[in-house]
Amino acid sequence: MFIFKLLVILTLGYWIMMLGDTLWARKLMRQLPASPKPGGSASTESFASAGLAQPRGTTAKELPLVSVIIAAKEEEASITETVKHLLNQTYPRFEIIAVNDRSQDGTGHKLEELRKWSQGKRQVEVPLTIIHVTTLPAGWLGKNHALYQGFLQARGQVILFTDADVLFQPHALADAVHYMKETEADHLTLTPKIVVNSFWLSAFVQYFFFALSLYIRPWRANIDSQHKHGMGVGAFNMITRQAYDRIGTHQAFAFRPDDDLQLGMRVKQAGLRQRLASGRTQLAVEWYKSLREAVQGLEKNIFSGFQYRVLPAAAGVIGQLLLFFFPFVAIFVLDGWVFWSYVLSIVLMLSVYSLLIQSLIGKIGKELLVFPATVCLLSYIVTRSVWLTLRQGGIHWRGTFYVLEQLKKMKR
Template identity: 55%
Template sequence: MSIAGIAALLILLYWLITLAEYLRGMKLLRELPPSGPLSDPLPLVSVIIAAKEEESTIRDTVRHLLAQDYPRLELIVVNDRSQDATGSTLEELKKWSQTREEIRIPLRIIHITALPAGWLGKNHALYQGYLQARGQWLLFTDADIRFRPETVRDAIHYARLEQADHLTLTPTMTTRTFWLRSFIHHFLFSMTLFTRPWRVNRDDLTSGGMGIGAFNLIRRQTYEAIGTHKAIALRPDDDLQLGASVKRDGHRQRLASSRGLLQLEWYPDMHSAVRGLEKNFFSGFGYHTLLAAAAGAGQLLLFTFPWIGMLLHGDWRSLVHLLSVLITIRLYLKQVRLVSGKPSTDALVIPISAVMLVYVLLRSVGLTLRQGGVYWRGTFYPLSELKKMKGR
């Protein structure tokens, strides 16, 4: 048997195993259920946002949060050294909210003007918000998320129902163009195959935990037990690592689909997506070049090679590759429905999306190595310091 034939069979074997695990695992992932009446006593929830140069999005995000129908909520927004109108916009929002009788959610603004050594800006800002928070539950979220009014109410209900110490929700992703949508969907699909998110909901495991930056709801005592953001002070993937720490320390964790209660436009265009991911993509591989190279090769082998082989061979190998492609498309469509709530035709360009993702990965590795570190929100962090934090 030729090497090409062996490769085709091995790829199909991978997809068959993945299909079985995926279909079994996805049964553990649920949509966030509606809450109905909440039982007293209701815990105070502190929503904490880190905002840096977010003048274009922060107003809508804050207004959506001030419209939450959960009765015990406080909102803390940390202006992290912004050089645009973020700070003044937040102060205007605070004054506006104080004049509206229907808004009973207190809004506090923290302005940070300097970043201490040993911290990424966002992590430091979220930690400062925690120091001012009074809630028994902390909700860490981003400055560009749109919340439906019932989001926090439903989340607290579900967390208490599941006796969870940490609840993270997948947002519904919105995009403006076909190619951006296909790229983001493929990126999230690849992450799902790598992280196996259903492992979050298995209480018998202490590995496989994760968090999503759009919605990390955690008990205050659990947050303190895992070391707060101090323990992940230099992690660009702070949201993922927060969840990983919860699971690793044996606390109860849940991941659910927000069923459209959270809306996120991750990037406005393809250029922004490339520039955004190239800053931190390499960090997902612990800044290990060989691991990143293996991931790039895996992308091409699993997502691009079968499509080419399906068209080229003209014998049994083409049929084997066709089976791999059909399994890939089925899993992809299930994942897209989870993050966008509807099917998409971008499954037809999976091999192109994979090449685009490898390109961004190469840019991320090259840029980080060439600079000797990462520029993150206006601050440079040496690679040696980042690797040291990865080892903790």
């Protein structure tokens, strides 16, 4: 019985601490604001059509050129829609560089069709560059290499790294550039709206981002006084060219599957200014199409979040089960003050969950009812990811096998 008393004290203390931290963190969680409309004078007519707020007398040519870089591997189902959404942006100065990363499907053909289509439309004035990567050099993960190849062709003062399945609302670039300028940020990363098509996938996605947030606490990106913890989201990493060069470009983390997070971490460690905001009204992405696909996708790379170390991964699974799952079991087998302490822990836990999900995703639904099941599912995925990686001696990622010993050497 002593062990249960000790465990409930630790559990209750943890959730009290997390509630306090979350209430404080909500002040740092921001929604990307829409860029205000200009005054409409003759000197700002170009901005009226773009929906940008710039000082009177500023011309569109004085806006920074944004280079949007997309890495696409086996993305024939989504790449056309993504590029067409980007071509519809109201921001007047940007280019698109789409990199076909050794795709075996019709991705390259789709991109070439898009280039011909854009060249034949008078109203489409956005330069569209297509790069076909056919080989992968040693020491690189495919996506990182593709993004870097895109950067080598980029002309912009601002670089946006994004994925091939992200849908942009027309004012997304305008809002982001305005916010970067307003906050004097070197790096802006946005969390998109996650599109899900089933109850169980929605429940798991919500729990995954809840657990991830408690693990990495992404809101610390908005604290300028700390330079240890940063954040990056693959759907939207916008960074100035100067800052990207300063962190060593993708060459500095060429062999990291979590390249988006690594970019954000290195921005902070370099002492640069970073901003994290919710872009759910500007961006949307269907992360996975089904729960099965989510499980299969995460089990390939979630071990990288623990830097391929077994003990931290084991601690993560055990901690989840003891702090997140066991309280739901304890209320059926224990009594007295221990019972009521676990009841209070559950109330605090679900309060933290609700506050974080409202900030990250924007809504709370009946998915909350299956919270314990999603805890078990994520614990299973982490365990299986460790087992598969060790058994295979590496990971299969985007059609390429990477040896574990190489991954460990490049973990920092």
